[in-house]
Amino acid sequence: MKAHLEYKERVNALRAREKENVERAEEEPANHCGEKNFPPLVPPLKCQGIKTRLAGEISRLARTQRFERWVEPFCGSCVVALNLQPKKALLCDANVRIIRLYRDIQSGKLTPGAVQSFLADEGEKLRADGEACYYRVRERFNSHPSSLDFLFLNRSCFNGVIRFNRFGKFNVPYGHKPGRFARAYVTKIVNQIRRMTEVLSTREWTFATADFRATLAEAKPGDLVYADPPYAGRHVDYFNSWSARDETELAGLLKQLSCAFILSTWHSNEFRKNNLIERNWNELHLQRREHFYHVGSTEDLRHRMIEALITNFPACPPDRTEGGNIGAVGVFREACIAELHSAGRWERPRRGTDPTPC
Numbered sequence: 001m002k003a004h005l006e007y008k009e010r011v012n013a014l015r016a017r018e019k020e021n022v023e024r025a026e027e028e029p030a031n032h033c034g035e036k037n038f039p040p041l042v043p044p045l046k047c048q049g050i051k052t053r054l055a056g057e058i059s060r061l062a063r064t065q066r067f068e069r070w071v072e073p074f075c076g077s078c079v080v081a082l083n084l085q086p087k088k089a090l091l092c093d094a095n096v097r098i099i100r101l102y103r104d105i106q107s108g109k110l111t112p113g114a115v116q117s118f119l120a121d122e123g124e125k126l127r128a129d130g131e132a133c134y135y136r137v138r139e140r141f142n143s144h145p146s147s148l149d150f151l152f153l154n155r156s157c158f159n160g161v162i163r164f165n166r167f168g169k170f171n172v173p174y175g176h177k178p179g180r181f182a183r184a185y186v187t188k189i190v191n192q193i194r195r196m197t198e199v200l201s202t203r204e205w206t207f208a209t210a211d212f213r214a215t216l217a218e219a220k221p222g223d224l225v226y227a228d229p230p231y232a233g234r235h236v237d238y239f240n241s242w243s244a245r246d247e248t249e250l251a252g253l254l255k256q257l258s259c260a261f262i263l264s265t266w267h268s269n270e271f272r273k274n275n276l277i278e279r280n281w282n283e284l285h286l287q288r289r290e291h292f293y294h295v296g297s298t299e300d301l302r303h304r305m306i307e308a309l310i311t312n313f314p315a316c317p318p319d320r321t322e323g324g325n326i327g328a329v330g331v332f333r334e335a336c337i338a339e340l341h342s343a344g345r346w347e348r349p350r351r352g353t354d355p356t357p358c
């Protein structure tokens with residue numbers, strides 16, 4: 001009975017908070033990246049599954065929530081954080097090379113000036129030696145990893161993917177563009193480094209190499225988690241293997257969180273739909289967005305895709321919702337259970353006595 005009353009209390013509190021969040025989102029003028037007319041900011045690193053084109057949409061969703069810290073267990077290129085620019089963030093990825101690059105920018109080890117002269121010099125060698133130069137840098141990187149070499153490889157490899165073999169060695173082939181580092185392109189990359197440096201100098205962001213389980217264990221009330229895992233069964237490599245089992249484990253952990261979360265995953269393409277959505281996320285809120293992937297090693301990875309944004313809060317005021325919302329009920333129940341559970345006070349009421357919150 002006590003648990004039942006607490007449950008109801010929590011439901012009412014969450015409803016009140018939800019109403020406040022929706023009102024706030026309507027009042028606040030959307031800034032830079034919430035606006036469709038502004039192009040998104042582009043990070044210095046490219047990776048498969050990069051959310052450049054969804055960054056504005058995800059930022060807008062995030063701004064409907066009041067949160068103290070932004071937490072990303074799969075930060076990849078960091079494009080979403082770069083566009084949202086939260087004051088505090090915990091940005092994690094299993095790929096130590098990605099995290100090292102962002103840490104090097106943050107610490108001032110990788111400066112715009114250093115990138116400018118490195119890419120200009122190595123770009124000249126690439127122009128002269130082509131393939132031989134690319135493989136020389138790849139070998140150097142694999143024996144002594146450095147962020148400058150990583151950047152060079154990332155921007156001159158085949159289709160800008162990040163892939164490591166089972167021994168942890170970068171194995172993406174040459175992109176066959178000897179003139180890749182023309183002056184304009186180098187300037188573009190240097191500007192991306194400069195922008196990231198500026199953002200990092202004014203924010204309290206922590207970068208960490210971590211498995212998603214460890215990152216989610218750090219999440220606390222007041223955080224907003226954005227999870228963008230690899231697609232199950234695709235992009236499989238040393239730092240990036242992902243199975244249906246991982247996805248189900250992720251779903252379990254996210255649903256137990258005591259804070260809000262946003263998850264992006266693929267919904268469907270012209271050939272098939274993602275059955276894991278129904279299995280793992282049925283009771284939460286879902287929006288669909290069309291997205292075109294430009295980064296991928298094969299044609300089937302560069303394609304039109306319907307992306308799903310799944311949240312444990314109503315995604316936006318009804319008049320702004322595209323696609324459909326599913327399962328508006330479960331969110332309150334899960335959030336209540338999670339909060340009581342984390343406080344060690346939750347006992348699931350017997351069947352039939354479970355109050356329906358909405």
Ligand SMILES: C[S@@+](CC[C@H](N)C(=O)[O-])C[C@H]1O[C@@H](n2cnc3c(N)ncnc32)[C@H](O)[C@@H]1O
Pocket residue numbers: 047048049050051052073074075076077078079080092093094095210211212213228229230231239240241242
């Ligand atoms: C789809 S990408 C994220 C893309 C990112 N949101 C962006 O827009 O650039 C998935 C990321 O998950 C990372 N990853 C793969 N398995 C992981 C795991 N078990 N724990 C943490 N990160 C993992 C990969 O290294 C990759 O950077």
